[in-house]
Amino acid sequence: MNDREMSCNTGGQFMDRGRMNQNGVVQPLLTDLYQITMAYAYWKSGKTDDQAVFDLFFRSNPFHGEFTIFAGLEECLKFLDSFHYSDSDIEYLRQTLPEGIENEFFEYLGNLTARDVTLYAIDEGTVAFPRVPIIKIEGPLIIVQLLETTLLTLVNYASLMATNAARYRMVAGKHVKLLEFGLRRAQGPDGGLSASKYSYTGGFDGTSNVLAGKLFNIPVKGTHAHAYITSFSSVGELKTRLLKHKQTGITEDLLEHAIRHRQLLSHLLDVSTEESSEGELAAMVSYAIAFPDGFMALVDTYDVKRSGLLNFSAVALALNDLGYYALGIRIDSGDLAYLSCLARETFEKVAERFKVPWFNKLTIVASNDINEDTILSLNEQGHKIDCFGIGTHLVTCQRQPALGCVYKLVEINGQARIKLSQDVEKVTMPGNKNAYRLYSADGHALIDLLQKVSEPPPAVGQKVLCRHPFQESKRAYVIPSHVESLYKVYWKSGKICQQLPTLEQVREKVQISLKTLRNDHKRTLNPTPYKVAVSDNLYNFIHDLWLQNAPIGELS
Numbered sequence: 001m002n003d004r005e006m007s008c009n010t011g012g013q014f015m016d017r018g019r020m021n022q023n024g025v026v027q028p029l030l031t032d033l034y035q036i037t038m039a040y041a042y043w044k045s046g047k048t049d050d051q052a053v054f055d056l057f058f059r060s061n062p063f064h065g066e067f068t069i070f071a072g073l074e075e076c077l078k079f080l081d082s083f084h085y086s087d088s089d090i091e092y093l094r095q096t097l098p099e100g101i102e103n104e105f106f107e108y109l110g111n112l113t114a115r116d117v118t119l120y121a122i123d124e125g126t127v128a129f130p131r132v133p134i135i136k137i138e139g140p141l142i143i144v145q146l147l148e149t150t151l152l153t154l155v156n157y158a159s160l161m162a163t164n165a166a167r168y169r170m171v172a173g174k175h176v177k178l179l180e181f182g183l184r185r186a187q188g189p190d191g192g193l194s195a196s197k198y199s200y201t202g203g204f205d206g207t208s209n210v211l212a213g214k215l216f217n218i219p220v221k222g223t224h225a226h227a228y229i230t231s232f233s234s235v236g237e238l239k240t241r242l243l244k245h246k247q248t249g250i251t252e253d254l255l256e257h258a259i260r261h262r263q264l265l266s267h268l269l270d271v272s273t274e275e276s277s278e279g280e281l282a283a284m285v286s287y288a289i290a291f292p293d294g295f296m297a298l299v300d301t302y303d304v305k306r307s308g309l310l311n312f313s314a315v316a317l318a319l320n321d322l323g324y325y326a327l328g329i330r331i332d333s334g335d336l337a338y339l340s341c342l343a344r345e346t347f348e349k350v351a352e353r354f355k356v357p358w359f360n361k362l363t364i365v366a367s368n369d370i371n372e373d374t375i376l377s378l379n380e381q382g383h384k385i386d387c388f389g390i391g392t393h394l395v396t397c398q399r400q401p402a403l404g405c406v407y408k409l410v411e412i413n414g415q416a417r418i419k420l421s422q423d424v425e426k427v428t429m430p431g432n433k434n435a436y437r438l439y440s441a442d443g444h445a446l447i448d449l450l451q452k453v454s455e456p457p458p459a460v461g462q463k464v465l466c467r468h469p470f471q472e473s474k475r476a477y478v479i480p481s482h483v484e485s486l487y488k489v490y491w492k493s494g495k496i497c498q499q500l501p502t503l504e505q506v507r508e509k510v511q512i513s514l515k516t517l518r519n520d521h522k523r524t525l526n527p528t529p530y531k532v533a534v535s536d537n538l539y540n541f542i543h544d545l546w547l548q549n550a551p552i553g554e555l556s
């Protein structure tokens, strides 16, 4: 065991060793220097045992949308569970922090754990909204402050990615498969792994990232690259053409079958065999021999119509002669609407002419710089794509590369704190609060309501005054048919205190939670903002505190 592994404590009640596996890069020094310098200054000024409450929240939804999927909670809990500065961490800090830092501080840091911290959170996979804290953390000021940057880095990208993936899922519809192909384009290896994990959470069906498959138990899927096709230039290069018949076991020449079918197909599809690529045919035959039960071929290397579809269909029919069913094709360039329709038409013709009805159902995968708008546009035009392979736009979240979650002090030693700003959106909601989601009779979420923790929760069937946090005139009475208390205690007294869902369960939660949102909040163009309100009591409290803290200017 290395010193990082040894530093993990025994874990909470519900945490088995499997779960403890955490990305090794997530450790207490994965933070900003200022957290540690502040910790020293807090320590020096006797604030070590001050009790703080911090809220982790975002101020606006990403991608011009009106919802965000909260993800990354499990990683935050693992981080709390293993929080401990190793001897080498302390040694590094001794060398790095300014001279004159007292030795006792390093001893203090060396013994510091997250045992005295309590973490409340919304369930991972739930839709969340601006200004409603998704995590609330209480505990000694120093430790709670020290957690800021790491928790933010664990939640921000995870939630952004899960939201992005959920948006792709919404525009693609539930019947189209979505595969994440982004590792090569992701923000480094760790970004790539997180992208694979959280795109699955958001509703993708699998990833091409093999390590993500192993680590997170996500289905791994894939086709092949253009290099495989271009590595062959003629059938003479085939080292073997032989394949055993699936049922009889008799060895046959797959190429011979393919060439025969290719001739027949050239009439049916009205393309000449001379125009099509022999290298492509050779590549497809060799791939089919390697994967007779999983033959999926890239058809756009030379020309989809004049070469790719002809060669693919010939090899797929040859496989059929030997008792195997091909899976389908991938198209990675050109007009994906047109080419997918052309491919489906081709398959239908072949199905009819060769009496192979399963040809109608061959899978058509499309890739090439696909984003939400491309899918929407393809839907409008009409297409026959069964599966999108999506890389760059998905994993880099090109449309909005960061979610702006922040971590703000809202209470210290029972005293509420407010951060003022010229920009009203940036004024923090002071005090220790609870959050509730109020539902209508038809099961839709109506509004999220923040209250002071001292207030009784809203009750079903009873009128609640919900106020806009900053605009006095904006208020509404809501009579909820169902009230959901959004926070659960996830970490207390050094233990994880909820049964953590599996990745699969979080993935299901995303879809269930999205269903509670009205469609107008989810549409891509000009969605209706979801309402986030405060109780009358909290409203008055915020505004009193605001006035107390805002200096009165003087005109001269």
Ligand SMILES: Nc1ncnc2c1ncn2[C@@H]1O[C@H](COP(=O)(O)OP(=O)(O)OP(=O)(O)O)[C@@H](O)[C@H]1O
Residues within 6 Å of the ligand: 332, 333, 334, 335, 336, 337, 338, 367, 368, 369, 370, 371, 374, 377, 378, 381
């Ligand atoms: N029918 C379509 N409607 C809208 N967008 C499409 C459609 N078909 C493809 N696209 C998108 O248009 C872009 C086409 O990319 P690009 O101009 O690089 O063409 P290409 O097909 O890759 O060209 P090349 O064959 O030269 O590589 C891609 O982002 C692709 O997802």
Ligand SMILES: O=P(O)(O)OC[C@H]1O[C@H](OP(=O)(O)OP(=O)(O)O)[C@H](O)[C@@H]1O
Residues within 6 Å of the ligand: 181, 182, 184, 185, 226, 332, 367, 368, 369, 370, 389, 390, 391, 392, 393
């Ligand atoms: O387009 P993305 O959404 O990022 O999806 C991943 C891309 O990665 C692969 O090829 P690559 O782009 O590396 O080569 P290519 O440009 O020749 O297709 C694949 O063919 C996709 O095009």
Ligand SMILES: O=C(O)c1cccnc1
Residues within 6 Å of the ligand: 181, 182, 208, 221, 222, 223, 224, 225, 330, 367, 389, 391
């Ligand atoms: O398997 C694929 O088709 C794949 C994987 C990564 C990137 N592009 C395509």
Ligand SMILES: [Mg+2]
Residues within 6 Å of the ligand: 368, 369
């Ligand atoms: Mg590409």
